[in-house]
Amino acid sequence: MELLKASDLVKRFGNTNAVKGINFHIEEGRCVSLLGPNGAGKTTTLKMLSGLLKPTSGSIDFKGEKAKDLRKFIGYLPQYPAFYNWMSGKEFLVFIGQLAKLNRKEAEKRSEELLERVGLTNAKKRKIGGYSGGMKQRLGLAQALIHRPKLLILDEPVSALDPLGRREVLDMMREIKEETTILFSTHVLHDAEEISDDILIMHAGEIAISGSLGSVMEEYRQPILQIEFESQAADWLKSIASYSFVSEVNIQGNKASIVLKDMVNGKQILLKDIVDRKLPIRKFEISQTTLEDLFMKVVKA
Amino acid sequence: MTQWTVLYRKEMMEMVRNYKFLWIPIIFILLGVMQPVSSYYMPEILDTFGGLPEGTILEMPTPTGAEVLMKVLSIYGMLGVLILVLSAMGVVSAERQSGVAGMVMIKPVPYSSYILSKWAGLLTITLISLFIGYVASWYYTSLLIETVAFERIFQSGVIYSIWLVFVVTLTLFFSTIMKGNGSVAFVTIFVVFAISTVTSILGKYMKWSPATMTEHTGQVLLSGELNSSFLLAFITTIAILIVILISSIQIFKQKELLE
Ligand SMILES: Nc1ncnc2c1ncn2[C@@H]1O[C@H](COP(=O)(O)OP(=O)(O)OP(=O)(O)O)[C@@H](O)[C@H]1O
Ligand SMILES: [Mg+2]
Numbered sequence: 001m002e003l004l005k006a007s008d009l010v011k012r013f014g015n016t017n018a019v020k021g022i023n024f025h026i027e028e029g030r031c032v033s034l035l036g037p038n039g040a041g042k043t044t045t046l047k048m049l050s051g052l053l054k055p056t057s058g059s060i061d062f063k064g065e066k067a068k069d070l071r072k073f074i075g076y077l078p079q080y081p082a083f084y085n086w087m088s089g090k091e092f093l094v095f096i097g098q099l100a101k102l103n104r105k106e107a108e109k110r111s112e113e114l115l116e117r118v119g120l121t122n123a124k125k126r127k128i129g130g131y132s133g134g135m136k137q138r139l140g141l142a143q144a145l146i147h148r149p150k151l152l153i154l155d156e157p158v159s160a161l162d163p164l165g166r167r168e169v170l171d172m173m174r175e176i177k178e179e180t181t182i183l184f185s186t187h188v189l190h191d192a193e194e195i196s197d198d199i200l201i202m203h204a205g206e207i208a209i210s211g212s213l214g215s216v217m218e219e220y221r222q223p224i225l226q227i228e229f230e231s232q233a234a235d236w237l238k239s240i241a242s243y244s245f246v247s248e249v250n251i252q253g254n255k256a257s258i259v260l261k262d263m264v265n266g267k268q269i270l271l272k273d274i275v276d277r278k279l280p281i282r283k284f285e286i287s288q289t290t291l292e293d294l295f296m297k298v299v300k301a
Numbered sequence: 302m303t304q305w306t307v308l309y310r311k312e313m314m315e316m317v318r319n320y321k322f323l324w325i326p327i328i329f330i331l332l333g334v335m336q337p338v339s340s341y342y343m344p345e346i347l348d349t350f351g352g353l354p355e356g357t358i359l360e361m362p363t364p365t366g367a368e369v370l371m372k373v374l375s376i377y378g379m380l381g382v383l384i385l386v387l388s389a390m391g392v393v394s395a396e397r398q399s400g401v402a403g404m405v406m407i408k409p410v411p412y413s414s415y416i417l418s419k420w421a422g423l424l425t426i427t428l429i430s431l432f433i434g435y436v437a438s439w440y441y442t443s444l445l446i447e448t449v450a451f452e453r454i455f456q457s458g459v460i461y462s463i464w465l466v467f468v469v470t471l472t473l474f475f476s477t478i479m480k481g482n483g484s485v486a487f488v489t490i491f492v493v494f495a496i497s498t499v500t501s502i503l504g505k506y507m508k509w510s511p512a513t514m515t516e517h518t519g520q521v522l523l524s525g526e527l528n529s530s531f532l533l534a535f536i537t538t539i540a541i542l543i544v545i546l547i548s549s550i551q552i553f554k555q556k557e558l559l560e
Contacts, residue, residue, distance in 0.1 A: 052407060052558055071409040078407075082400035084311075086318050098307040099408040143404070 002064065003028040003151060003181050004049065009058035011044050018044040020205035021058065026151070026198075031177040033192035034185040036202035037299050042185040043079055045202070046155050049183070050076045072101070075149035075180075079156045081140035085129030089120050089139050092128060093146060100147035107146070114142040118172065134165035141172060145180075152176065154184035158191060170195060189291045199291075201298050208298045220294050222247075223263040225270065228283035229254045236279060240270065254282075259289070305414040308405075312422030321388055325426055328384055329377070329434025334441050336373045340364055341445040366447035367522050370454070373438045374461055374522075377431070378515055382493060385427055385465065386472050390486040392419050393476040393553070403558035412554045416477065420546060423469040431462055449522075457522040460531075463538055464514035468493055470545050477549045477556075509537040 005025040011018045019041045026032050036042050047053035049060060051070045060067045083092055090111055097107030115124045118138040123131065131139065137160065144152060157173065158166040166188075173182060174195055186192055192199055192213075199216055201209040209216060237256050241249050245266040248259035260266040267286060274281055316322045339346070340363075364372075393416070396402040405415065439454045471492060475485045500512035507513065508530040517531050 050407060052403060069409060071407060074407075076407045078400065078403060080400060082404055084315070084401055086315065095307065095311055096404070096408060099304050099405060099410050101304070101409065147408070 001028045002026070003062070005061040005064075006045075006049065007059050007061070009045065009048060009060070010056045011041075011048060011053065012056045017205055019048070019055075022202075022205075022207045024200055024207055024210055026181060026183060028150075028181055030197045031173070031182045031195055032184075032198040032200065033196035034183065034200045034202060035187065035189065035192055035295060036185070037187060039204075040202040041205040042202055043155055046076075046153050046183070046185060050074055050153055052076075072147070073150040075144035075147065075152045077137075077140045077144045077152075077154045077157055079159075081136060081143075083128045083136065083139065085127065087128055088125050089128055089131070089135075090115060090124040092139065093142055096143045097146045102147060110146055111142075114145055117175075118142045119168070134161050134168075137161060137165070137169065138172075141169065145176070149180065152180045152182045152184075154182065156185055156187075158186065158188060166191070189295055193291050201295065203298050203301075208301075209294070216294070217291065220289065222259050222289045224287055224289050224293070225258040225260055225263075225267060226283065226285045226287060227256050227258070227270075227274075227281060229256075230280035230282055233279050236273070236277060240273070243269065245269075257293075303414070304410050305418050308410070308414055308418035309421050312418055313425070316422065316426055321426060322429075325384060325388060326430045326433045329381060329430040330437045332376050332380055333373050333434040333438030336376065337369050337438060337442040337445050340369050340372075364446070366442045366449040367453070369442050369446055370435075370438060370449060370457070370522055371519050373435070374457070374515070374518055377434070377461070377465075378497075381431070381434075382465070382468050383490065385430075385469055386486050386489050386493075388426075389423050389469050389472040390476055390489070391482045392423060392473055394480050394482055394485055397556065397558060398480060400558075406558050413550045416473070416546065416550045416553055420470065420473055423473060424466060427465050427469050428462055431465055432458065435461075450525075453522055453525055456525075456527075457518045460514055460521060461518040463535070464511060464518075467511045467514070467538060467542065470542050474545045474549045477553050509533050511538040511541060514538065 003026050007023055008021045009019055009023075010021045022045065034042050034045065044053065048055045049070070051067075051074070060070070062070055062073065084095075087095065093111035093114060094104070094107045097110055098104060102110060112121075115121045118141055120135060120138055120142070123135060128136070128139065137157065141154070141157065144154070154173070158169050161169060170191060173184070176182065177195065184196075196213055198212050199210065200207055209220075211219070232254060233256075234251060237249055237251055240246055240258070243266070245260055245262040246258060247261050250257045258270075263286065271284065273279075274284075313322075393402065396405075402415075406412070435454065435458050439449060439451070442449060468489075472485065472489045475489050475492075476482075479485050479488065496510060497512045497515075500507040500510040511534065513530070513534045517528055517534065520526065520528050
């Protein structure tokens, strides 16, 4: 079922067109990632969905109805969450829970549950001012979940974390996605590939590509040949661009990735070339373009 | 419990934790007590430090109790106002700056509840500080100089509190529309000063001004009678307060709260 639909959403800040009329929808129960480089308009889009920022034009429907105040249905973790540093973690959650219309008892109970879940039980009585960045991020996640929102919106939930913290938050998200629809932005493509069902790729205020992760990968996937040399082989790499079966050559130092139109014949000819010229290679691998390749293509286009 | 109550309790808790509930009343007590004490000891102080030539006979007219309290209120009008504005300047702007206002408003909280809980918090600390300080002042005045009827103290205190409420409401307004704490304080003080000055210069045409509350306070203190123009000033002040609060809420709604 369609949970949320954005139609022709536009946001202008003075002369900057941050979001240029985007259309997309989110299915209930899915985990959707919003990808895009810095300044693509991810945060602006998420803020509009959360109700904290009024769109310049366009509309947002929630469960098929024009949205008025979505805040009750949405849990939001901002890119840079802020807290009352003089409160303890537990106090803050109970406070936020009551603001989300839980009564005192429910708020206490739910706070304990969530503190447990995000691994802050031992720190619950400490002042938030003394929390580390990772702890604040986890507290931010807990406050977003406190009123059991229908849609959880997370703005770059893992960008500021170390690999361990990232792992923890991703695991939590994987758990949460069993019960709640999630929309999260990230520029860590690996994370998107790992846990999302659907992806939206934004670039310069527009949605460039959208769809389920599987179908997008399917549609844009290309066979690719990766060769690693012991020393530079730029001359040869330049020369192969003239073969009709080669569609793209990317060189990065001693490595090259070559997109082929005809993998079967192409790899034979190239391999033969390498042997004939006695080029010193370390690795010769056939693989598929990744989300990262796709992302780079969209962003550079 | 309504969201307003939750927010108001948070305001109270915050002022307890950062000791505002301690030091603001203490300052009001000190400012209030200093005046009767110094009036009482003035002859002796002059005697000790004055360096007056031998044999000078000093005829200090002893002020009446009401006069001493008038002085106290005029000190509250300067230093008290300054303290209140400085302590209230960040009430909204600091929370917007840190982003925590966004964390609150992302929950289904009415914008009016947020602003009105801030307002109630400011009123609480203002009224408590004024009341405690003024009563302490009255006590020392009675002890050292002359007893003033408590009734007059009460009436004058209530009328004076209307002026202070006006001042903190103005602070809340500027704190909502501007971001830098310093500029909030500066603009508020400037506006308060301008209103007071214009009111005292153009007295005849400014009978409706909230700043006349300080004059009405003096009147009640000295004579026990209320000037007939009080009602007009009272009504316009309330009307202005309502307009300021409504505009604060509306402006707050339009602000971008998460950076
Ligand atoms: N309050 C604002 N005033 C003016 N311009 C803004 C404002 N907020 C965002 N912008 C502009 O809108 C564009 C999109 O910004 P946005 O924060 O949505 O990007 P983003 O995709 O979240 O980037 P990042 O990955 O860096 O977080 C940028 O060009 C930014 O400069
Ligand atoms: Mg962003």
